[in-house]
Amino acid sequence: MLLILFDKGEYLQSRYMRTTESICPICQKRIMADIKEVENEIIMEKQCDEHGFFSEILSIDAEYYKRLERLDHFVENTVSKRKIKDMGCPYDCGLCPDHLTPSIFVNIDITNRCNMNCPICFASAGSTKRLYEPSFEDLVKMLQMMTSIKPNPPFAVQFSGGEPTVRDDLPQLIKAAKDMGIPQIQVATNGKRFAKDKDYLKRVIDAGINTYYLQFDGLCPSSYEKFRGYDTFPEKRIVIENLRNFGETSVVLVPTVSKTVNDDELGDIIYFARDNFDVIRGINFQPLSFSGRASKEEVKRYRITITDLVTRIEDQTNGEIGKEDFYPIPFVVPVSRFIESLRGVKMPHFTTHPQCGVATYVFVQDGKLIPITRFVDVEGFFEYLNEREEKIRCGGKITKGIEISRTLKNLGSFIEKEKMPRDLNLLDIARGIFSSSEKEYLAKLHRKSIFIGTMHFMDPFNFDLSRVKRCAIHYALPDGSFIPFCTYNSIHREGIEKQLTTSINE
Ligand code: SF4
Numbered sequence: 001m002l003l004i005l006f007d008k009g010e011y012l013q014s015r016y017m018r019t020t021e022s023i024c025p026i027c028q029k030r031i032m033a034d035i036k037e038v039e040n041e042i043i044m045e046k047q048c049d050e051h052g053f054f055s056e057i058l059s060i061d062a063e064y065y066k067r068l069e070r071l072d073h074f075v076e077n078t079v080s081k082r083k084i085k086d087m088g089c090p091y092d093c094g095l096c097p098d099h100l101t102p103s104i105f106v107n108i109d110i111t112n113r114c115n116m117n118c119p120i121c122f123a124s125a126g127s128t129k130r131l132y133e134p135s136f137e138d139l140v141k142m143l144q145m146m147t148s149i150k151p152n153p154p155f156a157v158q159f160s161g162g163e164p165t166v167r168d169d170l171p172q173l174i175k176a177a178k179d180m181g182i183p184q185i186q187v188a189t190n191g192k193r194f195a196k197d198k199d200y201l202k203r204v205i206d207a208g209i210n211t212y213y214l215q216f217d218g219l220c221p222s223s224y225e226k227f228r229g230y231d232t233f234p235e236k237r238i239v240i241e242n243l244r245n246f247g248e249t250s251v252v253l254v255p256t257v258s259k260t261v262n263d264d265e266l267g268d269i270i271y272f273a274r275d276n277f278d279v280i281r282g283i284n285f286q287p288l289s290f291s292g293r294a295s296k297e298e299v300k301r302y303r304i305t306i307t308d309l310v311t312r313i314e315d316q317t318n319g320e321i322g323k324e325d326f327y328p329i330p331f332v333v334p335v336s337r338f339i340e341s342l343r344g345v346k347m348p349h350f351t352t353h354p355q356c357g358v359a360t361y362v363f364v365q366d367g368k369l370i371p372i373t374r375f376v377d378v379e380g381f382f383e384y385l386n387e388r389e390e391k392i393r394c395g396g397k398i399t400k401g402i403e404i405s406r407t408l409k410n411l412g413s414f415i416e417k418e419k420m421p422r423d424l425n426l427l428d429i430a431r432g433i434f435s436s437s438e439k440e441y442l443a444k445l446h447r448k449s450i451f452i453g454t455m456h457f458m459d460p461f462n463f464d465l466s467r468v469k470r471c472a473i474h475y476a477l478p479d480g481s482f483i484p485f486c487t488y489n490s491i492h493r494e495g496i497e498k499q500l501t502t503s504i505n506e
Pocket residue numbers: 088089090091092093094095096097098099100468469484487
């Protein structure tokens with residue numbers, strides 16, 4: 001266990017420098033990179049002695065990029081250290097002592113087999129001719145390691161692959177995770193088996209799944225044909241119908257997004273979620289990421305950044321959801337900090353890097369979409385929480401009591417009640433989050449809204465060490481290590497798979 005201690009002032013200063021560390025997309029050697037503003041765009045430039053010069057776009061809107069930096073919140077976190085520092089980031093993952101954010105979401109690949117053969121996939125047994133499939137017992141051990149992390153075990157586990165539903169023991173795995181008390185159990189799926197095999201789906205539901213992370217690239221056949229090899233949209237409709245019939249209400253659509261393929265369908269995907277609001281709780285847009293094997297021309301043609309994405313969402317929803325309605329993930333840190341001081345217990349803080357992802361909550365009323373930011377002054381409210389948190393943390397028992405009731409009383413001044421959706425009692429939800437169970441009341445908020453987010457996973461072209469060091473989404477591996485998602489896919493996956501897989505022909 002390690003308490004990461006560092007000088008926040010120094011950290012903030014270095015974050016605003018235009019230099020970071022990255023890797024060469026070809027040989028993966030650590031190299032320096034400059035982050036520059038050029039004609040209102042933000043680019044990363046780097047030079048490998050052996051493989052030459054690389055320039056990569058990070059944002060098409062420099063002001064928006066800076067807005068995300070401005071809205072960052074970083075605090076000390078308690079991070080469970082499992083590996084010693086040896087070659088330095090990004091080669092020491094496990095987590096190593098330099099890591100700054102604990103595991104909050106954990107991915108467990110339970111197989112690399114798949115019932116599809118997507119042209120864009122980097123993880124399939126079909127393309128590698130090698131099989132990765134930990135035994136049920138090994139997977140249970142991984143779950144146990146995850147739940148033993150102190151002081152706060154990760155909030156969610158996501159079973160992924162390959163395609164996790166090709167395993168018949170997925171229901172038993174979900175049950176094992178449920179019995180260990182993991183609050184959020186998710187399955188990342190293409191939905192094919194859930195569309196065809198209702199008995200299997202029923203067993204997954206009975207085992208206690210919380211969220212279906214459903215691959216969903218749009219509504220047009222051409223998008224599926226390019227990404228998946230054939231039009232799978234009809235199957236997605238069947239899965240959603242099957243889930244509806246079983247009374248399930250927690251689907252997150254997961255569109256992979258690329259320029260020239262489906263970047264013109266973002267609005268339609270959002271409206272599809274609105275029209276299926278009884279079942280769909282969120283959309284997590286994932287810009288396509290590239291391996292080092294992609295050519296510079298391909299990357300340039302297909303790369304879509306967070307700013308491209310939110311700009312298109314604004315255009316394609318006619319401003320119903322705007323760029324400014326989205327906030328970077330660490331923007332919510334004042335809430336966990338406030339709860340930490342209020343309850344006097346250590347909380348995990350979602351201190352991912354502000355350029356990793358943005359999100360918003362949108363409510364549906366009379367067919368219209370209402371982002372939370374249209375009736376809540378979120379920036380003012382979080383600033384206020386920060387101020388009160390300091391008073392609660394520093395004050396004695398009496399100050400604490402006064403501050404708590406004052407904060408709860410003043411919550412209402414940040415909400416424009418006349419603009420708030422009719423059946424939403426946000427004050428009640430906020431009071432619940434602060435005074436009793438944040439999980440229960442956050443779930444209430446989720447049930448009444450659609451979460452719209454995007455996470456720009458990195459690849460070797462735009463890899464940034466200052467981002468991976470703050471990653472909260474980690475792969476669990478059979479040897480007990482936890483590896484940040486982007487580091488795993490950009491650096492470690494190939495080597496680890498060589499060790500842990502067996503040849504399909506063996
Ligand atoms: S990504 Fe994190 S765990 Fe991995 S080497 Fe870097 S600091 Fe260490």
